[in-house]
Structures are given as C-alpha cells and as structure tokens.
Amino acid sequence: xxxxxxxxxxxxxxxxxxxxxxxxxxxxxxxxxxxxxxxxxxxxxxxxxxxxxxxxxxxxxxxxxxxxxxxxxxxxxxxxxxxxxxxxxxxxxxxxxxxxxxxxxxxxx
Amino acid sequence: xxxxxxxxxxxxxxxxxxxxxxxxxxxxxxxxxxxxxxxxxxxxxxxxxxxxxxxxxxxxxxxxxxxxxxxxxxxxxxxxxxxxxxxxxxxxxxxxxxxxxxxxxxxxxxxxxxxxxxxx
Numbered sequence: 001x002x003x004x005x006x007x008x009x010x011x012x013x014x015x016x017x018x019x020x021x022x023x024x025x026x027x028x029x030x031x032x033x034x035x036x037x038x039x040x041x042x043x044x045x046x047x048x049x050x051x052x053x054x055x056x057x058x059x060x061x062x063x064x065x066x067x068x069x070x071x072x073x074x075x076x077x078x079x080x081x082x083x084x085x086x087x088x089x090x091x092x093x094x095x096x097x098x099x100x101x102x103x104x105x106x107x108x109x
Numbered sequence: 110x111x112x113x114x115x116x117x118x119x120x121x122x123x124x125x126x127x128x129x130x131x132x133x134x135x136x137x138x139x140x141x142x143x144x145x146x147x148x149x150x151x152x153x154x155x156x157x158x159x160x161x162x163x164x165x166x167x168x169x170x171x172x173x174x175x176x177x178x179x180x181x182x183x184x185x186x187x188x189x190x191x192x193x194x195x196x197x198x199x200x201x202x203x204x205x206x207x208x209x210x211x212x213x214x215x216x217x218x219x220x221x222x223x224x225x226x227x228x229x
Contacts, residue, residue: 043222046218099154
C-alpha cells in the first residue's frame with residue numbers, strides 16, 4: 001500500500017506557484033521522498049527527491065518538514081504544460097516503488 | 110538523464126495470442142526493474158519486481174504464469190502477456206533503477222514511455 005496521502009486535485013493559475021502537499025507520516029528514517037508526474041498516456045517523469053533537506057532543481061523545489069511527516073512540491077511558475085497527475089512517493093533503494101492516487105494538477109490560463 | 114525505452118509503444122492483438130513487451134535501460138545498468146499496469150483514470154499498479162538473473166517477485170493477485178517476466182541482462186527485461194484476453198488491455202509501464210550498488214540511500218527510478226495493449 002502507498003504510504004502517502006495527497007489531495008485528489010488542485011487548480012493553479014498560469015504563471016503562479018503551484019504548491020502540492022503530501023503527507024507521509026509513517027516514513028522510515030532511510031526512505032526518501034520522491035515526486036513524479038505523469039502526463040496523459042505517458043510514463044511517469046522524475047521531478048525531484050530528498051531525504052530531509054529542502055531541495056531545488058530546474059523543475060521544482062521540495063520542502064520537507066523537520067519531522068519528515070509531510071512535504072510540499074513547489075512549481076514556481078506553473079505553465080499549461082505542467083497540467084498532469086503528480087505522485088508523491090516514499091522509497092529507498094531495494095524496496096518496491098508503490099504509487100498512490102496522486103494529485104491532478106490543472107493549470108488554467 | 111538516464112533513459113528507459115519500451116517497445117512496442119502500442120500493440121493490438123487477437124484474444125488468445127501472446128504479446129511481448131521489452132524494457133531497456135539505454136545508458137545504464139539496471140539490476141532491478143519494476144513492471145506496472147495502469148487502467149484508465151487509475152494510478153499505476155505494481156505487478157512485479159524483476160531482478161537480473163533471478164525469478165521475478167510478483168505482487169499478490171498477479172498471475173505469474175500469465176505475465177511472464179524475464180530479466181536476462183542488466184539492460185533488458187521483458188514482460189510477456191500469455192493468452193491475452195480483452196481484460197488484459199491496459200497501459201503497461203516499466204521502470205529501472207539507475208543504481209548498481211546495493212548500498213542504502215538514494216537512487217533514481219526512470220520510467221519507460223509505456224506500452225498500450227489492446228486485446229480484441
């Protein structure tokens with residue numbers, strides 16, 4: 001079973017920041033938080049991952065709470081192309097990668 | 110970044126035939142590959158974990174004799190849907206772990222583009 005819970009859907013205005021929350025209260029100390037997204041009829045695309053420090057790359061930022069029980073993916077300037085299903089996953093090497101239901105993000109002009 | 114390629118992207122077959130889907134890691138070696146199935150408007154459902162040189166580990170409810178998985182090399186895993194029926198029509202996706210060591214810690218899982226199977 002998935003170890004994360006996410007809102008079913010969210011809307012975001014184009015050009016604004018999209019903040020996608022994720023709860024993972026049962027995360028283990030050696031599990032990382034990963035974010036992927038899936039655009040219709042394509043394979044999931046890796047976005048970012050982190051252990052306990054905040055992370056940033058060219059696509060997004062990941063903010064992980066100090067107790068690691070929740071995190072937020074931030075897309076700083078959402079575009080229409082960011083409309084997708086976003087999956088938050090906790091995983092470490094050697095384990096199964098299990099997907100939850102994800103959040104449908106709709107970016108609107 | 111690392112690339113995982115699936116082939117074919119889509120396939121249509123008659124009921125009762127078998128279909129093979131290939132998953133290749135193009136620029137890295139993958140000791141572990143995962144196979145998923147996704148029905149419309151649903152999330153990815155893990156079918157099995159494939160380890161190079163050993164038998165695949167299937168999730169509960171997945172028939173190992175129907176979904177044959179072979180991981181003969183570090184860059185190739187195959188999923189064969191045997192005696193396919195219309196209810197097997199789905200989007201099949203593989204992923205490969207880019208790490209080659211067995212240490213703790215991070216790794217990146219890269220996903221193929223998916224293979225859409227339609228069984229008539």
